[in-house]
Amino acid sequence: MKCREFAGVVHELARREQLDPAIAAIARAHAEACPHCGCQLAEAERLAAIVQTASAESRRLAAPPRIERELLGAFRREHASRRTTRAPRRFGWRPAFGWAGAAAALALLAFTLLHRAPDHRSSPVVRASAEAAATSVPAPRQAAPARNSVTTPAQAVQAASPETNLASEFVPVPYSGGFAPGDSAVIVRVQVPRTSLAELGYPVDETQGSGVVQADLLVGEDGWPRAVRIVR
Amino acid sequence: MSDAAELRDELLLERLAAGDEEAFQALYRRHQGPLYRYALHMTGRVEAAEEVVQESFMVLIRGGGKFDPGRGELAAFLFGIARNHVHRFLEADGRYQGLPEEGPEALAGQGPAPFAREDADPTARLIDAETAAEVRRAVLSLPERYREVVTLCDLEEMEYERAASVLNCPVGTIRSRLNRAREMLAEKLRVTLAPRPAPRISATSAFETR
Numbered sequence: 304m305k306c307r308e309f310a311g312v313v314h315e316l317a318r319r320e321q322l323d324p325a326i327a328a329i330a331r332a333h334a335e336a337c338p339h340c341g342c343q344l345a346e347a348e349r350l351a352a353i354v355q356t357a358s359a360e361s362r363r364l365a366a367p368p369r370i371e372r373e374l375l376g377a378f379r380r381e382h383a384s385r386r387t388t389r390a391p392r393r394f395g396w397r398p399a400f401g402w403a404g405a406a407a408a409l410a411l412l413a414f415t416l417l418h419r420a421p422d423h424r425s426s427p428v429v430r431a432s433a434e435a436a437a438t439s440v441p442a443p444r445q446a447a448p449a450r451n452s453v454t455t456p457a458q459a460v461q462a463a464s465p466e467t468n469l470a471s472e473f474v475p476v477p478y479s480g481g482f483a484p485g486d487s488a489v490i491v492r493v494q495v496p497r498t499s500l501a502e503l504g505y506p507v508d509e510t511q512g513s514g515v516v517q518a519d520l521l522v523g524e525d526g527w528p529r530a531v532r533i534v535r
Numbered sequence: 536m537s538d539a540a541e542l543r544d545e546l547l548l549e550r551l552a553a554g555d556e557e558a559f560q561a562l563y564r565r566h567q568g569p570l571y572r573y574a575l576h577m578t579g580r581v582e583a584a585e586e587v588v589q590e591s592f593m594v595l596i597r598g599g600g601k602f603d604p605g606r607g608e609l610a611a612f613l614f615g616i617a618r619n620h621v622h623r624f625l626e627a628d629g630r631y632q633g634l635p636e637e638g639p640e641a642l643a644g645q646g647p648a649p650f651a652r653e654d655a656d657p658t659a660r661l662i663d664a665e666t667a668a669e670v671r672r673a674v675l676s677l678p679e680r681y682r683e684v685v686t687l688c689d690l691e692e693m694e695y696e697r698a699a700s701v702l703n704c705p706v707g708t709i710r711s712r713l714n715r716a717r718e719m720l721a722e723k724l725r726v727t728l729a730p731r732p733a734p735r736i737s738a739t740s741a742f743e744t745r
Contacts (some may be wrong), residue, residue: 311714329590353724356663357667361572364568457719
């Protein structure tokens with residue numbers, strides 16, 4: 304093992320975690336033979352120890368009881384209003400107007416666009432890299448002209464709807480699985496309920512009622528939305 | 536309450552949807568701690584962490600959002616929501632540089648850590664508290680993508696696979712980011728990592744309350 308390779312495993316070695324036993328044995332032998340890497344391992348072990356101390360110390364931290372009381376109040380109000388207005392919902396993907404509902408309804412369209420016309424001007428196809436899709440895609444400051452084909456989410460943002468007045472960047476949909484390298488996606492414009500915005504980190508103003516807002520969905524080949532962008 | 540506390544998340548969600556208050560409480564008490572700590576370590580702000588917890592659970596109260604038990608755990612779903620709120624907070628608070636030097640007010644009134652023995656040497660406990668505060672400050676100063684993996688995998692001791700599902704990225708990305716994050720952390724904590732001649736006995740908090 305070379306010093307550079309050792310640097311790539313030293314922290315996992317120090318924590319004795321998720322490291323192949325054979326590699327761990329080779330790395331330990333290297334640390335014993337190489338004074339520099341031996342020092343690195345000792346430092347990594349001290350770091351692991353103090354991070355573990357910090358982790359244990361942090362376990363006392365929790366939201367104050369006031370938050371639970373406030374949420375319970377909200378829970379009671381929500382269910383009181385449901386009793387008077389509609390039957391209780393089951394959990395899962397909502398039909399018709401939720402993110403999933405919108406995506407499912409358009410999945411076939413998205414898939415068709417994806418495979419039928421990758422170079423058609425009105426169907427921006429995204430070759431999303433896993434790294435870029437795992438984080439938010441920055442929205443352009445100005446609308447850019449449409450392109451025939453795009454290869455990154457950022458390009459997709461520019462290619463889609465040049466007339467769009469964007470209110471946000473793409474925000475990952477929680478637990479949507481992200482993108483693998485080479486995955487494709489399309490951008491589909493839909494209307495979504497205002498209350499769904501809370502999942503994306505937007506404040507939901509209860510006084511604005513249960514209206515809808517326009518949004519662009521970044522939909523994967525499987526029909527599931529990966530990221531959402533709000534449109535004014 | 537004791538009955539509900541032992542039920543699986545999926546059953547509690549069914550009950551919650553039917554208006555069962557105990558089910559909501561059980562879910563809240565099971566998941567609020569990790570979410571709160573995650574948000575606190577990411578933002579360094581107590582009020583931001585409280586807001587993140589509140590907004591994440593409001594999604595459940597409003598009807599569970601698009602959580603589908605078939606696609607993963609509720610914890611990962613809630614972390615995903617919390618992550619979006621944290622990101623938005625950090626964006627809005629871009630000028631914030633972290634690393635405030637404050638007293639231990641943020642930790643006050645929250646009781647002893649479960650690991651801490653009441654009969655433990657008080658000096659040792661203070662040293663632990665100070666060490667923890669130094670680590671938190673160092674974590675807060677990391678770039679967001681590295682702070683996330685350290686917070687989830689090291690401070691919350693989340694498995695790589697679970698962290699990968701929360702962050703929507705492959706396990707390999709978690710590993711490489713974590714390795715880089717630990718290198719940066721070691722650099723920032725070099726003084727702390729060196730053997731110290733004598734213990735200091737004043738604990739400080741890395742978290743800011745306003």
